[in-house]
Amino acid sequence: MNNIGVYERLGVRRIINAWGVSTELGGWAQTENVTKAMEEANRSPVEMRELLQKSGDFIADLLGVEAAFVTSGAAAAQALSVAACMAGTDPDRIAQLPDTTGMKNEVVIQKRNRYMFDRCYTLTGATLVDAGDDEGTSEDDLDAAIGPNTVAVAYYIQPPFDDAIVSLEDTVALARSRGVPALGDACSQIYPLDYFRKCAQSADLVTFGAKYIGAPHSAGFVCGKRDLVDAVSAQSFVAYHYDGGKAIGRAMKIDRHEIIGVVTAMEDWFxxxxxxxxLEYDSRFAAIDDALRDVGGVNTRLVDIPYYIPQVMYIDLDESVVGKTADEVHAELDAGTPRIWVGSVDGSLTVVTNCMNDEETAFVAERLREVLGGG
Structure with a gap:
């Protein structure tokens, strides 16, 4: 395996990613096509306001929505979406955030639909209000949680969907009936393509992480109703420099080449x-399976998942034969050179192959065989 000089000079160890697209590992490697487009964009300045408008139009056309806006990641898209609902395009309110005095500032979310990243809705000054409890939420619960200070209703769009809470469709309908925007976070819901479009069209504003389509890890976007996307733009880093905006999104800057990376990755994805x-993923799974087939105490199985990668490989271990736990194997793989990151779930290792090339897969297969006692 070739060393990457820019990392070596800093003493940073390279990792082969058999774990998946993640913030901890800096996202997903861009394709050659995306990289070339970003390099071209990096050589020539443009007016960022124009680029954001035109790139948003391009994305909106692909997804069949009124408008879109590229952001510095999905978290920024969430934060700016709530800011847009609170302040609109009023320059005084925009400049006031995150102080929400005199503004509606409550975002209702179903308690059982809470998740790791819902805090991002509060970054620009809003507070979260739970509807229902950990056992579930009824429509009456959701309706009762919407009050005079409610500025939006949020929904985490992530399968498998939960029958114990109000569905996305009914949540959006109820929010709209109460005159409140519905926000959807569909961060990684990008395949199948018709499902991607359905998610994008499902609420008044919907947020995505662009890293999942092979765009830069630091990019995302929000799409939906034109007036609300315009309000998102009014909160953004570029708006800070126009009309005395003092926009709270000034800290959420994105570069021109990253925006072009999103556009190019979106076009490629569609x-x-x-x-x-x-088929490429399958061939890599097969290579790992072949390497482990005759290793005692080891069993591999492919599990279907409702995701843009359709399967994950579980490597089940009989600890009495292997002599190691999954966590110990995980640690041993991480301690090697290069480091290898895999998952560890309920006593099994998990591997995905979308973030590896064939050479890396062969190395992972060999290393797994070695660590698991196959020689």
């Missing part, structure tokens, strides 16, 4: 042969 993408 034109690539996804069946061929899956």
């Amino acid at each position: 034109t690539m042969d996804h069946e061929e993408r899956f």
Whole structure:
């Protein structure tokens, strides 16, 4: 395996990513096409306000929505979405945030639909209000939680969907009936393509992380109703420099080449042969399976998941034969050179292959065999 000089000079160890697209590992490597487009964009300045408008139009057209806006990640998209609902395009209110005095500032979310990243809705000054409890939420519960200070109703769009809470469709309908915008976070819901579009069209504002389509890890976007997306733009880093905006999004800057990376990755995502993408993943799974087939105490199985990668490999261990726990194997893989990151769930290792190339997969297969006692 070749060392990457820019990391070596800092003493940073390279990692082969058999774990998946993650913030901890800096996202997903961009394709050659995306990298070339970003390099071209990096060589020439443009007016950022124009680029954001035109890139948003391009994304909106692909997704069949009124408007879109590229952001510095999905968390920024969430934060700016709530800011847009609270302050609109009023320059005085925009400049006042995160002080929400005199503004509606409560975002209602179903308690059982709470998740790790819902805090991002509060970054610009809002507070979260739970509807229902950990056992579930009824429509009456959700309706009762919407009050005079409610500025939006949020929903985490992530399968498998939960029958114990109000559905996305009914949540959006109820919010709209109360005159409140509905916000959806569909961060990684990007395949199948018709499902991607359905998610994008499902609420008044919907947020996505662009890293999942092969764009820069630091990018995301929000899409939805034109007036609300315009209000998102009014909160953004570029708006800070126009009309005395003093926008809270000034800290959420994104570069021109990152925006072009999102546009290029989106275009590629909607034109690539996804069946061929899956076949590449399958061949890498097969290579790992072949390497472990005769290793005692080890069993591999592919599990279908409702995600843009259709399967994950579980490597089940008989600890009495292998002599190691999954966590110990995980640690041993991480201690090697290069480091290898895999998952560890309920006593099994988990591996995905979308973030590896064939050479890296062969190395992972060999290393797994070695660590698991296959010689």
